[in-house]
Amino acid sequence: MTIDTKLQFPIGECPTSFDITSENISNWIHVIERFPNAIEELIKDISKDQLNARYRPGGWTVKQVIHHCADSHMNSFIRFKLALTEDTPTIRPYFENRWAELSDSLDNDVESSLLLLKALHKKWVVLLKSLSDDDLERAFVHPEHGQKISLGENIGIYAWHCEHHLGHVRLGILGSR
Template identity: 45%
Template sequence: MEQNIEKLKYPIGNMKFPEIVSKELLEEWILDLENLPTNLIELVKDLSAEQLEEPYRPGGWTVRQLIHHIADSHHHSYTRFKWALSENKPLIKAYEEKDWSELFDAKTAPINLSLNYLSALHAKLVYLLRGLSSDDLKKSYMHPEGNIEVTVLENIYKYAWHSNHHYAHIKGLLDRKGW
């Protein structure tokens, strides 16, 4: 049972930044970010209000909460990219994602609010990422949890992984339920 929960929590495996990143791999990550809004919209467009209230795993967020979480998280990510690119190793502000997922909007707002926002946000993000130089990819921010330095390149990977991770949560639920 515990192994099944781990598979439900991490359907694409844990995040592990590769030692070597080719230009092709970087472009794959940027494509993942570019395609997320369209893929997510296509995945959830026919879900009923009842289906949106289904958790992706026991004790997990509902589909509605996941969609709003992705928008919230990627909003933070975009800001982190901008800070890293325009300041010298800025200390970013972390946020309590679990607490945010319990807020009124995350539990009740129409998913189109976050889906539309993700479409615009990712269009801006991808445009920014495709214009970065190799020096830009080395710029970084400091994460206050553990005082960890995160490069722009690592952040691209993190949010490509994050996109695929939560997409797989929803896809796995739909597949298991036969929706």
């Protein structure tokens, strides 16, 4: 099966490099800050069928995307804390596709994930806004590819991640109408 890359990557693939400027950092933090409310606004009036719609053939359902964001953003927040308190730690990856098949990710009630995202992002944004230039250069190592990822880059990655999955939710809702 050929995957339509516009459905897989509705805002384009994640950039491989990021221009770490104070303006970009501020913009990316703003994206992260508004994400929980943006997701909530998108799904406020959707039906159970729309919640269970897939954004593309073979892709996750809208509810799985929402639950995934809670899981992924928790992992990212912890990675920030590790990088801020340890010297270039190697983080622990997780099997996101397997997590998306667990009972909590298949639950039609996404309220707990929305609440988690709201609380987590509030705490995360406080941390992100406090980072110094030196902090932004701190990094962790991702063992899947051995690459060092700076916290500045990771802010950009997660701003992209937020917009990427907002695109998936939009596609799932629109495709189910």
